[in-house]
Amino acid sequence: MQTQILPVDGQSLELAKKIITNGGAVAFPTETVYGLGANAFNTAAVENVFKIKGRPNDNPLIVHVHKDYDLSKLVYDVPEYAQKLANAYLPGPLTMVYKSLGAVSSAVSCGLETLAVRIPSHTGAQNLLRYLDLPVAAPSANISKHVSPTTARHVYEDLKCKIELVLDGGSCAGGIESTVLDCTGDKPVILRSGLITQEMITAVAGECGVYVPKDGERVRSPGMKYKHYAPACRTELFAYCFKEDALEELKRQTAAGVNAFIMCDSATARLLNVDKVLDLGETENDIAANLYAKLREGEQVAELIIAIAPEKQDGVMSGVMNRLKKACGSKL
Ligand code: AMP
Numbered sequence: 027m028q029t030q031i032l033p034v035d036g037q038s039l040e041l042a043k044k045i046i047t048n049g050g051a052v053a054f055p056t057e058t059v060y061g062l063g064a065n066a067f068n069t070a071a072v073e074n075v076f077k078i079k080g081r082p083n084d085n086p087l088i089v090h091v092h093k094d095y096d097l098s099k100l101v102y103d104v105p106e107y108a109q110k111l112a113n114a115y116l117p118g119p120l121t122m123v124y125k126s127l128g129a130v131s132s133a134v135s136c137g138l139e140t141l142a143v144r145i146p147s148h149t150g151a152q153n154l155l156r157y158l159d160l161p162v163a164a165p166s167a168n169i170s171k172h173v174s175p176t177t178a179r180h181v182y183e184d185l186k187c188k189i190e191l192v193l194d195g196g197s198c199a200g201g202i203e204s205t206v207l208d209c210t211g212d213k214p215v216i217l218r219s220g221l222i223t224q225e226m227i228t229a230v231a232g233e234c235g236v237y238v239p240k241d242g243e244r245v246r247s248p249g250m251k252y253k254h255y256a257p258a259c260r261t262e263l264f265a266y267c268f269k270e271d272a273l274e275e276l277k278r279q280t281a282a283g284v285n286a287f288i289m290c291d292s293a294t295a296r297l298l299n300v301d302k303v304l305d306l307g308e309t310e311n312d313i314a315a316n317l318y319a320k321l322r323e324g325e326q327v328a329e330l331i332i333a334i335a336p337e338k339q340d341g342v343m344s345g346v347m348n349r350l351k352k353a354c355g356s357k358l
Pocket residue numbers: 085086087088123135138140141142164165166203206217218246247248249250
């Protein structure tokens with residue numbers, strides 16, 4: 027199968043519609059990462075998305091809809107706090123988990139009684155979803171466990187010859203996946219951190235929990251239990267307070283003939299004065315936006331990425347830390 031990369035326009039939207047309504051999958055841009063979308067009503071199409079990615083079949087997908095889609099066709103029991111959050115932050119990088127009406131294929135939620143719904147703000151994504159006027163089940167458009175894609179080229183590297191079409195909407199501005207928020211209880215609970223932070227949710231909903239799975243408990247968001255975001259090369263992760271040790275490690279590995287790079291934010295790179303650096307940028311939003319592209323660059327140029335955690339750990343950096351720890355297989 028030939029894989030085409032096309033800008034989002036009338037012609038490519040028509041082709042995307044043809045593929046998706048025939049039960050195929052199309053990669054498309056969002057403000058977080060690229061998604062691999064299929065018709066959420068079509069079980070075979072949804073199962074095919076799992077197959078293309080090599081995704082475990084107990085890790086549910088998020089349904090994407092355009093901003094005027096009538097959600098009462100898909101879910102029920104939308105609490106008042108969820109409505110307030112939707113008014114404040116949607117369209118945007120916030121996925122809300124509700125009780126499912128069972129209208130979409132049960133393959134989307136892997137048999138769970140809930141459905142995760144997202145309304146992306148990216149114009150290309152909105153255009154596609156409006157053109158289709160269907161709920162589109164979409165995980166990130168990468169091979170399972172690999173680093174998520176933030177450009178059309180990243181998608182192509184992972185899925186070439188496996189899908190027909192990648193809609194190219196440029197680099198994703200957000201860079202890490204959406205915040206996943208459980209809205210089935212009395213208060214919102216973050217299942218996966220992202221660009222809509224606990225502080226932002228608390229400001230609107232009055233309170234916001236963060237779910238931490240207990241040992242032996244069945245996880246509430248099955249995706250959380252999997253290894254994720256891993257580059258093909260070796261990785262090590264150092265806490266910010268041990269940045270000097272990371273520098274020593276770089277020197278030691280380089281002396282031993284290992285092609286190692288430090289990965290850190292720009293200010294830390296200046297402080298340590300390293301030249302072999304995968305620079306994540308200056309601001310928190312830069313760091314989130316560049317993280318996956320730098321992990322992918324790292325696996326191309328390095329045998330070992332020595333990552334230094336950001337100094338700050340709250341807000342957007344809590345989402346970055348979550349990805350960084352999983353990418354580096356670290357318990358930091
Ligand atoms: P990805 O598509 O790779 O960004 O992963 C989607 C994430 O959403 C995974 O972490 C899933 O576990 C989570 N998710 C999707 N549907 C549900 C659901 N119904 N309940 C809880 N978590 C969900």
